[in-house]
Amino acid sequence: YLVVAAALVLAGARLGDVIGRVRTLEVGLMVFVGASLLGVAAPGVAAIIVARMLQGVGAALILPAGIEVIAEYARDPAEVNEFRWRGLAYACSFAVGPLFGGLLTDLFSWRWVFVVAGVAGFVGWLSVRPLHHHPGRGSHRPTDDFLGAVMAAALVGLVIVLAERLAVWRLVSLEFLAGVALVLLLSLALFLHERRAEHPLLHRQVIEDRRVLGANVAGLGASIGMVSLLYFFILFAQSAASFSGGVVAVLAALAPFVTSMLLCAVLAHRLGVRFGPTGPVVAGFILMIVGFGWLSRVTVQTVETELWVALAVAGVGAGITNASLTGAAVLGLPAGRINEAAGWNGVARFLGSAIALAVGTTTFLSVYGEGGAHPESAYTSGDVFDAAVETLRHDLSGPLRAVTDAETAQRFARTMGATALMLTAI
Secondary structure: OHHHHHHHHHHHHHHHHHHOHHHHHHHHHHHHHHHHHHHHOOOOHHHHHHHHHHHHHHHHHHHHHHHHHHHHHOOOHHHOHHHHHHHHHHHHHHHHHHHHHHHHHHHOOOHHHHHHHHHHHHHHHHHHHHHHHOOOOOOOOOOOOHHHHHHHHHHHHHHHHHHHOHHHHOOOOHHHHHHHHHHHHHHHHHHHHHHHOOOOOOOHHHHOOHHHHHHHHHHHHHHHHHHHHHHHHHHHHOOOOOOOOOHHHHHHHHHHHHHHHHHHHHHHHHHHHHHOOHHHHHHHHHHHHHHHHHHOOOOOOOOHHHHHHHHHHHHHHHHHHHHOHHHHHHOOOOHHHHHHHHHHHHHHHHHHHHHHHHHHHHHHHHHHHHOOOOHHHHHOOHHHHHHHHHOOOHHHHHHHHHHHHHHHHHHHHHHHHHHHHHHHHO
């Protein structure tokens, strides 16, 4: 999903110039709905993978087109209120989506995740239909940079795959160095091609705008932070280490993060009006780094109260940061460049999510190199693990549970530490 979405989002953003922004959003939503229906009826893993790839195609159209439509049809884009609400919705999707999907899977079936996604996409399509009768402010321009679109897709996809292979190749391996060299060569080729293209995917005005570049770099970091926390906290919380109540217990454990993120996303509007867009983003990043650094100290003896405080600090930072980024990433540019800025923003978001999963998986599993004895427990839910442990003799179950708890906490702490370092570097 992430590879396809990130690879195609630049081309998806430019499609709005060819068929119109509203129509592009409609097409993306319908592709997403159709892919969700395929997921509902999927007979096996191969069909699920195809459905997720097609959902990625839809997302590559929806994300940039949604930004373009807001910029074109908002009553007063200069106030960026609509973009702040969009940032809030985007952050909420990260917080609620995985947990809601887990709850549906626990209560009914994993197929219901695709059902709900399809229904949401269809409702979105219905809400977009009236915009056909609203005069927009944008203008349609043709694009003929198909070679640039292919090269950009290959480059982004290669970066994601390279990050994912870190767990196997390591930084000093011949395969990884060859991949880095290929990325650099392809980047140079794309840069030279875009300078000569009549209608490039990204004009220099968009690439060189410091405000746009800074917002997208911050968006990359914000996506890394949110995905890393939510994905690996769920693995940590649903493992044998703690929170044996299943998805409901994980929901309760994440409540400080989600609540503080939502409240501070609303507060970010007032902060932005008073201090400008840069101040809240920097403050949000600092709080996220503090929160992740705090979580990197988690051990098997860490009490839930300390965990809640660290999650709340990270949530405050994520809420302030995300609510302030999208407007900064697209406003200030001419109307004819908003689509390019939206595609650039989409690449940053999807790439950040992919990097978080790739690097996080590497650090999460690296504990085994230090003598971890039970790697399969990393992906074993609490209920399944408890049932397996109960089959052992009492003198064996206790030590096994203690070792597994310690390893799980160590995996999570190391991943949060790596995330804090990435955010600090960004």
